[in-house]
Amino acid sequence: MTQAIQILIIGLTLGGVFALMASGLTLIFGVMGIVNLAHAAFMVAAAFISFFAYKGLGLDPIASIVLTMPVMFVVGLVVYRLFFARSIDDPKKRSVLVLVTFAMALVIEGTLGFFFSNIYRSTNPPYAYDAFLMGPFYLPKGQFYATLMSALILGALWAMLRFTRLGYAIRATTHNRTAAEVVGVNVDRVSMFVFGIGMALAGASGSMISFLFSFYPGKHWEWVAILLSLVVLGGMGSLLGALIGALSLSVISAFVNSAYGPTWSPVTFYLALFAILLIRPQGLLGKKPEL
Amino acid sequence: MPHLVVKDVVAGYGSGPDILTGLSLDVEEGKSYCIVGPNGAGKSTLLKAICGLVNIRNGTIDFEGETLLGLRADQVLQRGICFVPQDRSLFPDMTVRENLRMGGYILKDRNEVERRIDEVFEMFPILKERASQHAKTMSGGQQQQLLLGRALVLRPKVVMLDEPSLGLAPKVSKQIFDSMNQLKDAGITIIVVEQNARMGLGYCDWGCVLDLGKLVFEGASRTVLDDPRMAELYLGTRRTGSEK
Numbered sequence: 001m002t003q004a005i006q007i008l009i010i011g012l013t014l015g016g017v018f019a020l021m022a023s024g025l026t027l028i029f030g031v032m033g034i035v036n037l038a039h040a041a042f043m044v045a046a047a048f049i050s051f052f053a054y055k056g057l058g059l060d061p062i063a064s065i066v067l068t069m070p071v072m073f074v075v076g077l078v079v080y081r082l083f084f085a086r087s088i089d090d091p092k093k094r095s096v097l098v099l100v101t102f103a104m105a106l107v108i109e110g111t112l113g114f115f116f117s118n119i120y121r122s123t124n125p126p127y128a129y130d131a132f133l134m135g136p137f138y139l140p141k142g143q144f145y146a147t148l149m150s151a152l153i154l155g156a157l158w159a160m161l162r163f164t165r166l167g168y169a170i171r172a173t174t175h176n177r178t179a180a181e182v183v184g185v186n187v188d189r190v191s192m193f194v195f196g197i198g199m200a201l202a203g204a205s206g207s208m209i210s211f212l213f214s215f216y217p218g219k220h221w222e223w224v225a226i227l228l229s230l231v232v233l234g235g236m237g238s239l240l241g242a243l244i245g246a247l248s249l250s251v252i253s254a255f256v257n258s259a260y261g262p263t264w265s266p267v268t269f270y271l272a273l274f275a276i277l278l279i280r281p282q283g284l285l286g287k288k289p290e291l
Numbered sequence: 292m293p294h295l296v297v298k299d300v301v302a303g304y305g306s307g308p309d310i311l312t313g314l315s316l317d318v319e320e321g322k323s324y325c326i327v328g329p330n331g332a333g334k335s336t337l338l339k340a341i342c343g344l345v346n347i348r349n350g351t352i353d354f355e356g357e358t359l360l361g362l363r364a365d366q367v368l369q370r371g372i373c374f375v376p377q378d379r380s381l382f383p384d385m386t387v388r389e390n391l392r393m394g395g396y397i398l399k400d401r402n403e404v405e406r407r408i409d410e411v412f413e414m415f416p417i418l419k420e421r422a423s424q425h426a427k428t429m430s431g432g433q434q435q436q437l438l439l440g441r442a443l444v445l446r447p448k449v450v451m452l453d454e455p456s457l458g459l460a461p462k463v464s465k466q467i468f469d470s471m472n473q474l475k476d477a478g479i480t481i482i483v484v485e486q487n488a489r490m491g492l493g494y495c496d497w498g499c500v501l502d503l504g505k506l507v508f509e510g511a512s513r514t515v516l517d518d519p520r521m522a523e524l525y526l527g528t529r530r531t532g533s534e535k
């Protein structure tokens with residue numbers, strides 16, 4: 001029992017970070033209808049920013065979101081303008097956009113690999129190796145802080161979607177693009193901002209994974225596969241779904257990890273992806289998001 | 292004096308063929324127009340062209356003496372032209388009130404929007420009753436009222452409706468058309484596309500018959516209904532409609 005609770009703690013605190021990673025992916029899908037296969041590659045790029053800010057400037061990796069989020073936001077706006085703006089409304093061009101994101105992932109991976117080589121890196125702030133001890137339980141400090149920060153960011157995102165004019169516009173565009181246009185939402189601008197926000201979320205995720213995991217340029221394939229399984233489980237485009245998917249799969253994978261060893265824990269996600277696509281392809285919360 | 296003037300408009304989607312092929316139409320203030328014609332004639336495309344959702348390849352569209360060409364959908368809304376599309380374009384997972392708020396999206400003053408929502412509630416009491424219900428859980432007729440209400444939040448000068456009676460029981464369709472006439476009495480210009488020509492023309496002042504992207508003929512509703520060309524178009528003595 002004690003052990004089960006311990007595994008639950010580990011699973012939930014990792015789940016919070018997975019939810020942050022998945023949020024940008026699902027947000028972009030909701031508004032643009034595109035699976036951004038480069039999402040995790042952008043995360044890794046941001047992890048490199050955090051890494052060098054830590055090594056060079058001594059900037060704490062959690063605090064480095066003040067760098068990664070705005071930088072990735074601007075990158076997002078530029079990428080949207082260059083690659084998506086003209087194709088998004090054309091059904092014929094639209095279908096190749098997923099391939100464009102695939103190509104972007106390759107280019108990012110290749111560029112990072114060229115400059116920084118494919119070796120494992122990790123920022124190592126002191127809390128990454130420390131834990132809170134509470135009776136029989138321990139809570140790794142790094143995971144705890146990362147999940148706390150993820151919760152803060154996701155909370156801010158939720159409030160933005162719920163209460164601001166831009167938030168209304170984003171939700172409206174997600175629900176029904178035509179209807180949004182008809183009431184005067186500039187859906188092109190909304191898509192651009194959403195891409196920027198999604199990239200900023202990838203940036204924040206990158207800062208978190210820089211000390212939670214060790215990373216190298218090619219690592220993003222593994223993460224994007226995990227993120228897809230979370231997002232598909234929750235229902236593509238649903239933020240709440242991504243949160244539920246992240247927490248549940250991460251807990252399950254923590255149990256698998258403890259029972260069968262770490263090699264098997266990523267497999268949990270892939271098996272889940274298969275199972276969901278077979279049983280309930282629209283995910284827990286359907287295709288259209290509810291939040 | 293016409294306040295909306297569509298002249299020789301050619302328009303189509305993306306790089307596809309011309310759907311409107313030189314369409315001209317004068318719309319006078321405060322009157323109601325019923326647009327009829329076979330499937331694929333370009334009726335919906337005409338409405339979308341007016342409100343900036345389809346690219347105009349040739350011709351002009353003027354409203355109150357100023358061109359609408361090159362304006363985005365939100366800029367056309369600013370001028371006072373609202374559009375209620377064919378496909379029940381609600382926000383299904385937003386509440387009725389949130390849907391109405393979206394109707395006032397282009398207005399900056401939030402309090403003003405809430406005041407106008409109260410006006411809409413006066414016209415459609417059912418919406419007030421259901422204010423916090425999700426739009427997707429409303430009946431077809433209620434959804435259509437919500438769509439109308441959403442357009443009214445902007446206090447438009449022109450309201451364009453695309454097949455508002457689609458999928459509604461005759462009694463409910465009548466209610467929608469009655470509400471529409473209420474708007475006309477308040478001085479709003481109405482342009483409505485209607486499959487059921489008899490009913491649509493019965494409620495409107497003026498009838499416009501479209502086929503193959505052109506205005507074939509127009510006239511006072513009664514004369515249009517009795518025109519032999521109507522039977523020809525609808526009963527299909529020749530193939531109608533462009534490629535589907």
Ligand SMILES: Nc1ncnc2c1ncn2[C@@H]1O[C@H](COP(=O)(O)OP(=O)(O)OP(=O)(O)O)[C@@H](O)[C@H]1O
Binds near residue numbers: 304328334535
């Ligand atoms: N989004 C679109 N992209 C490409 N072609 C379109 C699009 N919408 C309509 N069309 C084409 O334009 C033509 C006219 O369509 P439109 O919807 O204007 O006809 P309509 O008169 O409203 O017909 P209906 O009575 O069936 O609603 C059709 O051939 C249709 O295939």
Ligand SMILES: [Mg+2]
Binds near residue numbers: 453
């Ligand atoms: Mg139509």
